[in-house]
Amino acid sequence: MNQKRLILASPLLEIVISRLCQELIENHQDFAETVVLGMQPRGIYFAKRIVAELNQTLQKEIPLGFLDATFYRDDFRRRDLPLRPNNTYVPFLIENKKVILVDDVIATGRMVRAALDAMTAFGRPQSVELLVLVDRRYNRDLPIKPDYTGKRVNTLESQRVLVEWTEQGAETDRIWLME
Numbered sequence: 675m676n677q678k679r680l681i682l683a684s685p686l687l688e689i690v691i692s693r694l695c696q697e698l699i700e701n702h703q704d705f706a707e708t709v710v711l712g713m714q715p716r717g718i719y720f721a722k723r724i725v726a727e728l729n730q731t732l733q734k735e736i737p738l739g740f741l742d743a744t745f746y747r748d749d750f751r752r753r754d755l756p757l758r759p760n761n762t763y764v765p766f767l768i769e770n771k772k773v774i775l776v777d778d779v780i781a782t783g784r785m786v787r788a789a790l791d792a793m794t795a796f797g798r799p800q801s802v803e804l805l806v807l808v809d810r811r812y813n814r815d816l817p818i819k820p821d822y823t824g825k826r827v828n829t830l831e832s833q834r835v836l837v838e839w840t841e842q843g844a845e846t847d848r849i850w851l852m853e
Contacts, residue, residue, distance in 0.1 A: 677853040678836070681808070682825055687847050690824040694805065695727045697822055698774065705736050707800070708772040713789050714742040714760035717777035719839040720807050724776060739764035741775075743788035762792070769797030774805050774822075778837040781810040781829075783818035808835050808849060827851065 682690065702708045705728065712721025718740045725738045742760040775789055786804060793799065803821040810829045827835060834852045838844035 678850040679853075680848060681827060681835070681851050682849040684847050687849070690807075691723055691727060694822050694824055695724060695731060698724070698728065698805070699731065701803075702772065702774075705732065705734070707770075708774060709737040709739065709766060709768060710774045710776060711739045711741045711764065711768075711789075711793070713775065713777040713785065714740055714744075714762070716779075716837060719841050720778045720837070721776035722841070723839075724805065737766050739766065741789055741792055743785060743792040746788035746791040747784065764796045767797045768793065768799045770800045771797075773799040773802045775802055776805045778806070779808045779810060779835045780804070780806045780818070780820055781813040781835075783814050783816035786818045787816055807837060810835055825849070 710721055710725050710728075712718035721738060721740070725736050728736050740761060740763045742762045744760065773793065775786065775793075777785065777789075780786060790802065793802070804818070805822040806820040807824040809820055809823045809826045811826055812828060813831065829835065829851065832853070836850045836852050838846075838848045838850070840847055
C-alpha cells in the first residue's frame with residue numbers, strides 16, 4: 675500500500691522560501707558575483723521560485739541556469755535502460771563566480787557530486803554552495819551537506835520525498851513523504 679504523509683504545504687512553504695532567500699541575501703548581498711544553477715529535472719522549479727523572489731526583493735535580475743548531470747552520474751552505465759538527459763541551459767560563464775546549486779531534495783549526495791562534475795564545463799567557480807528544499811537525513815552515501823536547507827526530514831531507505839509544484843500541474847505546492 676502506497677501511503678503518503680504531508681510534510682509541508684502553502685502558506686508555510688512560502689515562508690520557508692522567503693527565509694532561504696533572506697539567508698542568501700545576508701551572505702551574497704547584491705549578488706554581483708553570484709549565479710544560481712537549478713539541478714535538472716526537479717530542482718529547476720525550486721530555483722525559479724528562489725530567483726523570482728530574489729529578483730523582486732533586490733530589484734535586479736539574478737543569473738539563472740539549469741544544469742543536467744545525467745552523463746556525470748556514477749550509475750550512468752549500470753542501468754538496463756538508458757537515462758534520458760534533460761536540457762542544460764547555462765547562458766553565462768561561472769568562472770570565478772559564486773555558484774548557488776539548487777535542488778529540491780538531497781538524499782545520497784550522488785546527484786550533487788555529478789552536478790559538480792558537470793559544472794566544470796562552464797568554468798571554475800570561486801565557490802559553490804548547495805541550497806535544498808528538503809534534506810533527507812540518514813540517507814547520505816557521500817560527505818555532501820547543504821549550506822541552506824528548507825526542511826530536514828528523517829527518512830528510511832524505503833521512503834522517498836515527493837515535491838509537487840503548481841508549475842508541474844499540481845493543485846497546490848506540497849511536499850510529501852511516501853512509503
